[in-house]
Amino acid sequence: MAGLSWPRRWPLLAKRIIPCLDIARGRVVKGVKFLGLRDAGDPVEVARRYERDGADEVIFLDITASHERRGTVVELARRTAEVLFIPFTIGGGLRTVADMRAVLKAGCDKISINTAAVERPALICDGARRFGRQCIVVAIDAKRGPKKGQSPCGLPAGRQGTVPFWEVYTHGGRTPTGLDVVAWARRVERLGAGEILLTSMDCDGTKAGYDLALTRAVSTAVSIPVIASGGAGTLAHLYEAFTAGHADAVLAASIFHYRQFTVPQAKRYLHARGVPVRR
Numbered sequence: 001m002a003g004l005s006w007p008r009r010w011p012l013l014a015k016r017i018i019p020c021l022d023i024a025r026g027r028v029v030k031g032v033k034f035l036g037l038r039d040a041g042d043p044v045e046v047a048r049r050y051e052r053d054g055a056d057e058v059i060f061l062d063i064t065a066s067h068e069r070r071g072t073v074v075e076l077a078r079r080t081a082e083v084l085f086i087p088f089t090i091g092g093g094l095r096t097v098a099d100m101r102a103v104l105k106a107g108c109d110k111i112s113i114n115t116a117a118v119e120r121p122a123l124i125c126d127g128a129r130r131f132g133r134q135c136i137v138v139a140i141d142a143k144r145g146p147k148k149g150q151s152p153c154g155l156p157a158g159r160q161g162t163v164p165f166w167e168v169y170t171h172g173g174r175t176p177t178g179l180d181v182v183a184w185a186r187r188v189e190r191l192g193a194g195e196i197l198l199t200s201m202d203c204d205g206t207k208a209g210y211d212l213a214l215t216r217a218v219s220t221a222v223s224i225p226v227i228a229s230g231g232a233g234t235l236a237h238l239y240e241a242f243t244a245g246h247a248d249a250v251l252a253a254s255i256f257h258y259r260q261f262t263v264p265q266a267k268r269y270l271h272a273r274g275v276p277v278r279r
Contacts, residue, residue, distance in 0.1 A: 013225075013276075014277055014278045015242050015247075015248065015249060015275055015276055015277050016056040016227075016248070016249035016250070016277075017055055017249070017250060017252075017263055017266055017270075017277065018055065018056060018058065018227060018249050018250065019046075019047075019050045019055050019251075019252060019256045019263070020058075020059050020229065020253045021046055021047060021058060021060045021061070022061050022063045022253065023043055023062045023073070023092065024062070024063055024064050025064070026076075027041070028041045028042070028043050028046050041257075043060060043076060044076075044079050044080050046257070047060075047080055047084055048084065050256070050263065051084055051085065051086050053263040054263050054267065054279075055086060055263050056086065056087075056249075057087045057088060057109075057249075058084070058089075059089040059090075059091070059112065059197070059251065060088065060089065060091070061091045061092055061139070062076075062090075062092025062093055063092065063172045064092075064172055073090055073092060073093065073103065074102045074103055074106045075106075076090065077090050077107050077108040080107065080108070081107020082107070087109040087110065088108055088109055089108065089109065089110040089112050089197075090108045090111060090112065091112025091113060091114065091137070091139055091197075094111055094113050094116060095116040095123075096123070097123070097126050097130055100113075100130070100131065101130070101131075104135060109135070110134070110135050110136070110137050110195070111127070111135060111136065111137065112137040112139045113127070113136070113137070113139065114138070114139040114140065114170055115170040115171050117138050118168065118170050118184075119170075121187070121191055124136060124138060124188055124191040124192050124193055125192050127192070128191070128192030128193070128194070129192070133192045133193065133194035134195075136193050136194050136195075137193070137194065137195045137227075138188040138195075138196055139197040140181055140184060140185060140197065140198050140199065141168065141169045141199050141201055142166040142167070142168065142198065142200055142201060142214055143169055143173075143200075143202060144164065144166055144202050144211075144214075145165035145167045164213055164214070164217070165180065166182070166217075167179065167180070168180075168181055168184050169201060173201050181198075181214070182217050182218055182221050185198075185222050185226075186221055189222045189223065189224050194224060194225075195224055195225045195226075195227065196218065196222065196226045196227065197251065198214065198215060198228060198229060199229040200214055200215075200229070200230035200231055201230065202230075204229075205230075205231075205253075206233070207232065207233025207234075207255070208233060209232075209233065209234075210229075210230060210231045210232065210240065210245055210247075212240060212245045215228045215241060215245030215246065215247050216244065216246050219248070220246060226247050226248055227247065227248065227249040227251050228241040228245050228249070228250050229250075229251035229252075230251075232251075232252040232254070233255060235261060235265065235269040238266055238269075238270060239269070239270060239273055239275065242270070242275050252266075
């Protein structure tokens with residue numbers, strides 16, 4: 001990967017490998033571009049397997065909670081906290097500070113908000129003040145807009161001089177908001193978010209690689225950690241997200257759920273190429 005520059009903050013923190021567990025009706029699922037969901041197991045059992053494999057964290061995202069207006073996932077947090085010893089984040093259907101408190105009290109380390117943050121940005125401030133910004137992860141589901149730019153997945157390949165545009169979506173990728181992703185990322189940082197979970201809807205589940213232009217645009221626009229999500233299909237894609245994308249962590253689902261690769265394999269691959277990972 002000649003010609004790639006390392007982010008200046010790299011020497012400070014190890015890069016994280018985070019399996020993502022999308023939850024629908026109490027089961028882990030995986031689809032392509034948020035559609036065609038397939039069952040991948042019980043969430044707590046899957047999370048325990050990832051802990052044994054050496055994952056740095058896990059993230060549970062109830063991908064239909066906001067859309068269906070269901071309640072919070074307190075019981076999932078409680079069940080997971082009883083058996084898991086690595087940090088875990090839960091998101092989906094969290095709409096109030098009381099929802100955040102209930103899930104954190106049940107044992108999770110961080111909460112993730114998306115729809116509620118867009119609908120009421122003050123929720124980010126309120127959560128950061130009550131629980132500390134380290135607990136607040138703002139998830140951003142991004143889809144490339146109508147402006148001509150770079151190819152959505154993999155390495156940049158667009159016309160010279162064009163500026164790509166990504167739009168924020170809510171309700172599990174169902175609702176366009178008109179918000180520019182980069183501008184929204186900057187705003188959520190100012191409001192008190194401690195981390196951004198950035199998912200490319202264009203690349204999600206395709207295994208064609210992360211949207212590196214998107215990841216780099218957001219990572220260079222903010223100073224808080226950015227987790228790249230959507231599109232991992234090979235170990236090289238993880239490497240590219242850290243190098244070309246300047247991500248602080250990578251989220252992956254398909255390649256780990258179906259054992260195409262394991263977390264130890266990913267860490268060995270990255271370590272051999274000079275990426276600082278926990279081993």
